[in-house]
Amino acid sequence: MISAVSSRLPTAVHVITLLLWSILPSSGSAGTETVAFKQAVAEAAAQDQDIAAFYRETGYDAIWTGTSGRERNRRAALIDALAAADDHGLPSERYGLGALEQKMKTARTPRDLGLVEVAMSRAFLQYARDIQTGALVPSRVDKNIVRQVPYRDRKSYLTNFAKSSPKGFFKALPPQTGEYNALMKQKLVLEGLVAKGGWGPTVKAKKLEPGDQGASVVALRDRLIRMGYLKRSAASTYDAAMTAAVVRFQADHGLAQDGIVGRGTLAEINTSVRKRLQAVIVAMERERWVNKERGTRHIEVNLTDFTAKIIDKGKVTFSTRSVIGARDAKRQSPEFSDVMEFMVINPSWFVPRSIATGEYLPELQQDPNAVNHLIITDRSGRQIDRANVDFTKYTERTFPYAMRQPPSRSNALGLVKFMFPNKYNIYLHDTPAKNLFGRETRAYSHGCIRLADPFEFAYALLAKQSGDPEGLFQKTLATGKETQLNLKKPVPVHIIYRTAVADSKGRIQYRRDVYGRDGRIWEALSQAGVALRGVQG
Structure with missing residues (x-):
């Protein structure tokens, strides 16, 4: 062309x-x-x-x-x-x-x-x-x-x-970034694959695991070979080489690396070249939306990858798993950029009004002593006596009170939150619900970003301004008092959403479209006139 x-x-x-x-x-x-x-x-x-x-x-x-x-x-x-x-x-x-x-x-x-x-x-x-x-x-x-x-x-x-x-x-x-260049290269590769017919027949099975044999295993073998995860082979058994190839595939697609082709892994293996090409084109458009200096040091939260990273001079120096907003439209984490200014150790949780009226008010109407871990206050900030309030007379619109959970290990925000003040009331924080970090898909919060390793995240941030970041943090934590610790040099925060993203070597990895946003972006690009080269009809 x-x-x-x-x-x-x-x-x-x-x-x-x-x-x-x-x-x-x-x-x-x-x-x-x-x-x-x-x-x-x-x-x-x-x-x-x-x-x-x-x-x-x-x-x-x-x-x-x-x-x-x-x-x-x-x-x-x-x-x-x-x-x-x-x-x-x-x-x-x-x-x-x-x-x-x-x-x-x-x-x-x-x-x-x-x-x-x-x-x-x-x-x-x-x-x-x-x-x-x-x-x-x-x-x-x-x-x-x-x-x-x-x-x-x-x-x-x-x-x-x-x-x-x-x-x-x-x-x-x-964009003059390695990410954009890697995406452009992948686009050309995928266009070539589309023109040649893609990765071949899909794998028809419910589940495949080491030791299995048969036509489905052969189809899996052939597809992994075409994808570049497996060397050419005539093996018809799910052997050690195929298991290692599946693990590499799972790593590149944000899946649990167990070497077993279950429903989730199978869906990703059977995803067409055309769909991957769409993801790459969408990622290029997204990269253009942030075509500016990101910051020599910055924080990147990729919602689809369920990770939060600290990046220094283009290299990831810290990474932790995250939990993001649930798929429900009202709880999804938004995408934006801001600047982290401080952290709060032993934070109080000021319950967002949407949660107070939508979730807790109905419970209080059933039982005034419900959610007793929360302090209910009036407009002046004074704690009210629940026994003297008839909660049934209030609606979501007329409810006149605020709710707060004081600092504690069971606090919804855990023991530390990281603040980049914004009108969306989104921040990064600890959580007592540690069990969620073991899951493959982690979309459960009300919109904020929960961190699996919040203390280590704090140490990494404080290392730029303290010779003993861990000691400083732990000493403050031990007071049990709500304390704001300012970052001497604020750090840009970028909450992004990429289903196609380059790794440190420039290889493109893929993630699932957890909120369906990339599908909507592709539809809009298609309506604007973007077409897939190499695709007939």
Whole structure:
């Protein structure tokens, strides 16, 4: 596809260059042709305030349709970039390359060229924003993707492009991260596999384990070979080599590494190349939504991986399992970025109103002494006497009280919480419910992120500001008092959601779409015009 596009680029650029020499007057001329060109630019640009502002500042001069080598290089770079939009999983038809080339070829007057000039700027702006910060608006796809996308000023694209090397400018637009590069490489690999028919027949079985034999084992063997987990073999028994291959597959897909192909592992093994390709394209779009500096040290919570990590200079220096919000729409963990400022040791739990009225009020209406681990307070913060309150007269809307659980080992937040104050009331914290960390899928909370190793997480954070981080933490903990410990250097926190993600070696791993968000993103990308290359029909 790329070679075919490249072969036609010189033709389009050459045609418009010849036309320009015949249509436009020589440089510096102020004839009627120049006036007609600038009037056409002004009229066409008036439909877009950013484009109009740019051309007003430049005196309606051409940046694309001039006769110099500089303009010719800009045209070539734009056409080349638009032709390669599919490589980035972008909706290539949105940029109208075919129509743009046709306008170039059929331009016959200075006015025609003025209209082509603005059409090129319009296509350029659409492409530049899409490839730098995404083709979709995340919150329109899913209300729980509340990320603030780092959009750039649209006019600045034109201003900076006019001052830059055309090829260099386009090359710098996509995310300059190892993650994005790894995803692009995987996209090409998967497109090749799609064109060749994928990974072959699916495995038809309910469960397979070491020692098994038969057609299902052979199908499993062949699929693992095509996926690159098993060397070529004629074995028809679920042997040690196949067991090791299954364990590697499970590790790459966030599954329990037991070497047994149960229902969960089988579902992942039978997932098609096409589905994996969709996940990669969605991950590329997601990477564009966070196309900014993440922080030399930052915290990354990948919801689909059920992990929280501390990353220093691009390397994971600490990792722990996490429990995320339940699948219920009201309890799902949102996606956003913020900055962690402090931790609270021996925290109180201030019960969110949604939980107080939705879960605890009905219990209090049945029994005023229910949930007696909670202190109920009035608007002034004074503890009320439950015996003097008729809870049955209140509704979720009229309930006038607040609830708080004081510090203790049984506190819902455990013994420490990590705060990055935000309007979603989301934070990381300890939990007394340690049993949940042993499960493969860990979506059980009300939205906050529970950590399996909160003390060690605290030590890792405090190590940057204390010679004895563990001692500092434990000394504070031993007081039993609620204590805020500030981070001298706040740490960015990024709560992300990736079903396709690169490991430390750049290999792509896959996770399940626990909230169904990636499915909705793919649907939106598809509606916008993104198509899978290599897929027929």
